[in-house]
Amino acid sequence: MIEHSCGAASLSTSSSRSNSGLIGRIFLEAIQLSLSKRPVDVRKELKKDYGVDVTYRRAWMGVEKARSFVYGDYTKSFKELIWFVDSFKASNLDSVCDLERDEARHFKRLFVRFAACKHGFKFHLALLFLDETFLKGTHKGCLLAACAKDGNRGLYPIGVSIVDSENSENWRWFMLKLRDFLNFDKEALFISDRHERLL
Numbered sequence: 095m096i097e098h099s100c101g102a103a104s105l106s107t108s109s110s111r112s113n114s115g116l117i118g119r120i121f122l123e124a125i126q127l128s129l130s131k132r133p134v135d136v137r138k139e140l141k142k143d144y145g146v147d148v149t150y151r152r153a154w155m156g157v158e159k160a161r162s163f164v165y166g167d168y169t170k171s172f173k174e175l176i177w178f179v180d181s182f183k184a185s186n187l188d189s190v191c192d193l194e195r196d197e198a199r200h201f202k203r204l205f206v207r208f209a210a211c212k213h214g215f216k217f218h219l220a221l222l223f224l225d226e227t228f229l230k231g232t233h234k235g236c237l238l239a240a241c242a243k244d245g246n247r248g249l250y251p252i253g254v255s256i257v258d259s260e261n262s263e264n265w266r267w268f269m270l271k272l273r274d275f276l277n278f279d280k281e282a283l284f285i286s287d288r289h290e291r292l293l
Contacts, residue, residue, distance in 0.1 A: 113152070114152055114155035114156040114158075114159050115156075115159055116156075117136065117140070117148065117152065117153060117155075117156025117157075117159070117160075118155075118156045118157070118158075118159030118160040118162075118163060119160075119163075120140075120156075121136055121139075121156065121157065121160050122160045122163055122164065124160075125157065125160040125161055125163075125164055126164050129161075131157060131160075132157070133150055133153035133154040133156075133157050134150070134153075136148075136153040136156060136157055137150065137153045140153070169233075172201055172233065175193055175201065175204065176193065178191075179191050179192075179193045179204075182206070186208065186209065187209075188209030188212075189206075189207060189208045189209045189210075190205065190206070190207040190271070190275055191204070191205070191206050191207075192204070192205045192271065201233075201258070202257075202258055203255060203256065203257040203258060203264060203267065204255060204256045204257075205253065205254075205255045205267075205268065205271045206253065206254050206255070207252070207253040207254075207271070207272075207275050208251075211250070211251055211252055211253075212252075212275060212276060214250065215242060215250070215252060215276065218242045218243070218244065218250060219242070219243070220281060220282040220283065221242060221243065221282070221283050221285065222240050222241070222242060222252060222272075222282055222283070222284050222285070223240070223241045223242070223243075223249075223284075223285045223286070224238075224239070224240055224284055224285070224286040225238075225239055225241075225286065225287060226238045226239070226260050227239075228260075229256070235256055235257060235258050235259065236256070236257050236258075236259060236260045236264070237254060237255070237256055238254065238255040238256075238257060238260075238264065238265065238268045239251070239253070239254045239255075240252040240253045240254075240268075240272055252272065252276070253268075253271065253272050253275065255267075255268045255271070
């Protein structure tokens with residue numbers, strides 16, 4: 095019998111060599127195919143396929159690294175917002191893209207509205223659907239949206255905004271941006287979930 099001196103014999107099923115970077119590379123293709131891959135699923139698959147136990151935190155970090163490989167890093171994306179806004183304004187002259195930051199120059203909110211959507215809205219019923227959804231990335235926040243219905247019963251985007259939180263101030267800011275951009279010359283009907291901050 096040959097004795098190994100490479101240290102492989104001393105590895106346990108909870109090996110620290112299965113770091114989050116390795117987990118991210120293993121599940122890279124799975125993350126590309128499905129955004130709903132959960133750390134719990136990753137732990138089960140690692141145990142079944144490789145016989146390795148990893149903590150929930152390590153599995154979560156692996157999933158986050160795989161997502162950053164596929165979709166880019168959240169923090170880096172926020173740092174590139176100024177470049178994005180400048181590029182947007184240079185290439186979409188009649189469109190609106192407003193970025194606001196606080197005194198410490200941290201992200202506060204962003205409003206985006208395409209000129210083509212404004213012109214197309216003239217041919218829709220003056221009916222706006224307002225809603226929000228929470229963002230689940232590293233930096234959280236909310237996405238506020240205003241949509242209309244097109245002739246095919248599909249959603250027609252009017253304007254979107256990413257804000258740090260859903261509150262009365264951010265809804266007011268979003269609605270003022272919409273009003274300034276659309277210049278309503280007729281009455282409009284708003285449909286919402288009647289959230290207290292939106293009311």
